[in-house]
Amino acid sequence: xxxxxxxxxxxxxxxxxxxxxxxxxxxxxxxxxxxxxxxxxxxxxxxxxxxxxxxxxxxxxxxxxxxxxxxxxxxxxxxxxxxxxxxxxxxxxxxxxxxxxxxxxxxxxxxxxxxxxxxxxxxxxxxxxxxxxxxxxxxxxxxxxxxxxxxxxxxxxxxxxxxxxxxxxxxxxxxxxxxxxxxxxxxxxxxxxxxxxxxxxxxxxxxxxxxxxxxxxxxxxxxxxxxxxxxxxxxxxxxxxxxxxxxxxxxxxxxxxxxxxxxxxxxxxxxxxxxxxxxxxxxxxxxxxxxxxxxxxxxxxxxxxxxxxxxxxxxxxxxxxx
Numbered sequence: 660x661x662x663x664x665x666x667x668x669x670x671x672x673x674x675x676x677x678x679x680x681x682x683x684x685x686x687x688x689x690x691x692x693x694x695x696x697x698x699x700x701x702x703x704x705x706x707x708x709x710x711x712x713x714x715x716x717x718x719x720x721x722x723x724x725x726x727x728x729x730x731x732x733x734x735x736x737x738x739x740x741x742x743x744x745x746x747x748x749x750x751x752x753x754x755x756x757x758x759x760x761x762x763x764x765x766x767x768x769x770x771x772x773x774x775x776x777x778x779x780x781x782x783x784x785x786x787x788x789x790x791x792x793x794x795x796x797x798x799x800x801x802x803x804x805x806x807x808x809x810x811x812x813x814x815x816x817x818x819x820x821x822x823x824x825x826x827x828x829x830x831x832x833x834x835x836x837x838x839x840x841x842x843x844x845x846x847x848x849x850x851x852x853x854x855x856x857x858x859x860x861x862x863x864x865x866x867x868x869x870x871x872x873x874x875x876x877x878x879x880x881x882x883x884x885x886x887x888x889x890x891x892x893x894x895x896x897x898x899x900x901x902x903x904x905x906x907x908x909x910x911x912x913x914x915x916x917x918x919x920x921x922x923x924x925x926x927x928x929x930x931x932x933x934x935x936x937x938x939x940x941x942x943x944x945x946x947x948x949x950x951x952x953x954x955x956x957x958x959x960x961x962x963x964x965x966x967x968x969x970x971x972x973x974x975x976x977x978x979x980x981x
Contacts, residue, residue: 666748666752667757667853668748668759668771669686669690669692669757669855669971670759670856671686671761672697672762673763673859673942674763674867674934674936675763675934675935676867676871677867677953679762679860680717682860682967683761685964686964687721688721690757690977692721692756693724693747693751693754693757693759694722695725695751697725697740697761697768697771698763699735699740699904700904701726701727703727703735704730705890706886708881709878709886709887709904709906725744731890731895732901734900736823736900737766737770740771741775757976757977765945769846771852775846786834787830790826790830791822794822799822800819802826803818809828809838812840813838816840816843816937818934818937820930827839828840847944847945848946856967857945858948858949858970859945859948861950861952861953862952868932871932871935875924887914890902891914897915909930951967
């Protein structure tokens with residue numbers, strides 16, 4: 660199918676704390692768009708501070724989708740995300756608006772852009788259970804070490820703390836004899852399901868790391884610990900999908916006496932920096948992305964928005980001057 664026959668989809672991605680939210684509001688207002696969150700944490704109600712969730716007063720009237728949809732006790736995975744995004748795109752297009760997918764979860768974005776088919780993925784519940792039992796006995800790092808041996812590329816892309824994705828990669832290798840990273844690479848080179856303008860923001864690494872450190876401090880000042888304590892007292896399990904998120908996992912360890920508070924906060928900063936590095940690694944492997952190094956634009960959002968609009972026009976996402 661030719662690009663002009665596909666539904667348009669503008670994507671704004673990049674590592675955490677690079678400034679996606681502000682730019683997404685600007686471009687949505689310029690291009691009459693609505694925003695779909697590509698964030699695996701912002702979908703949960705009550706997880707506001709730790710996910711850097713946009714507040715209603717910051718939306719400037721731009722509709723946002725896939726925010727505050729689920730209770731933190733509910734499961735959320737890439738298949739559900741893909742389905743919800745498709746529904747949101749259909750809704751946005753029915754109003755003649757431009758869907759704008761915004762977030763840093765590259766795997767989730769790929770599932771939408773490539774319309775990844777999850778129905779043919781092999782499944783072995785007994786093997787999954789054995790891996791979960793092993794992690795329970797010896798820790799999640801043991802599973803990650805197994806993945807390093809079987810599929811180093813997947814181990815590099817998937818953090819040890821994301822037990823479900825580690826198990827999924829090990830299960831795929833166990834059942835097929837093929838590395839999960841090879842499967843992902845096949846999906847990566849598939850034709851896009853949408854006519855995309857896929858922007859990836861970046862900046863000087865030290866600048867981003869400083870922003871991450873400051874952001875964590877500001878989150879703590881804004882009441883992140885109280886937010887996490889509220890979830891803990893609400894009965895959200897430490898094993899819940901939602902509680903694997905950066906910031907929540909570490910503060911659960913503090914609340915349950917496994918870490919001093921100062922050490923937990925430093926660990927959030929360290930793991931978030933590592934996460935940002937992994938995000939950039941992921942995006943470098945993606946095809947057809949348009950890199951925006953904020954240094955080259957003098958960190959001027961007006962210039963960045965003008966560049967994004969011109970690229971969207973060149974790629975046929977918008978037809979007239981906006």
